[in-house]
Amino acid sequence: xxxxxxxxxxxxxxxxxxxxxxxxxxxxxxxxxxxxxxxxxxxxxxxxxxxxxxxxxxxxxxxxxxxxxxxxxxxxxxxxxxxxxxxxxxxxxxxxxxxxxxxxxxxxxxxxxxxxxxxxxxxxxxxxxxxxxxxx
Numbered sequence: 001x002x003x004x005x006x007x008x009x010x011x012x013x014x015x016x017x018x019x020x021x022x023x024x025x026x027x028x029x030x031x032x033x034x035x036x037x038x039x040x041x042x043x044x045x046x047x048x049x050x051x052x053x054x055x056x057x058x059x060x061x062x063x064x065x066x067x068x069x070x071x072x073x074x075x076x077x078x079x080x081x082x083x084x085x086x087x088x089x090x091x092x093x094x095x096x097x098x099x100x101x102x103x104x105x106x107x108x109x110x111x112x113x114x115x116x117x118x119x120x121x122x123x124x125x126x127x128x129x130x131x132x133x134x135x136x
Contacts, residue, residue, distance in 0.1 A: 072078045117123045 117126055
């Protein structure tokens with residue numbers, strides 16, 4: 001039984017060697033140029049993969065440092081950072097405050113213009129107008 005297994009392995013090995021030898025004899029210059037193209041493309045892909053790995057490391061380092069505050073050593077740096085933050089906050093408040101203030105002024109003006117409803121018809125129209133505003 002052992003001799004049979006050894007014979008099968010030897011024949012498989014011999015067949016593989018013969019097939020490779022036969023292919024070398026049949027190889028044309030066109031095949032060799034194609035192999036060269038494939039090898040160069042493989043090498044370029046390997047270089048690109050290495051570059052991508054370096055980029056990933058750089059991105060990871062950048063993300064890690066993103067949340068950490070920068071050390072402000074000088075007073076001028078601290079003043080500049082404070083002034084920049086303060087001006088941004090003031091712009092946000094001023095922009096929203098102006099719009100809200102203008103609307104409030106209009107509301108106050110409309111309240112001053114209200115007339116007393118004397119007739120029943122005026123009262124009914126006012127009620128209908130409020131109902132249409134209340135329901136979407």
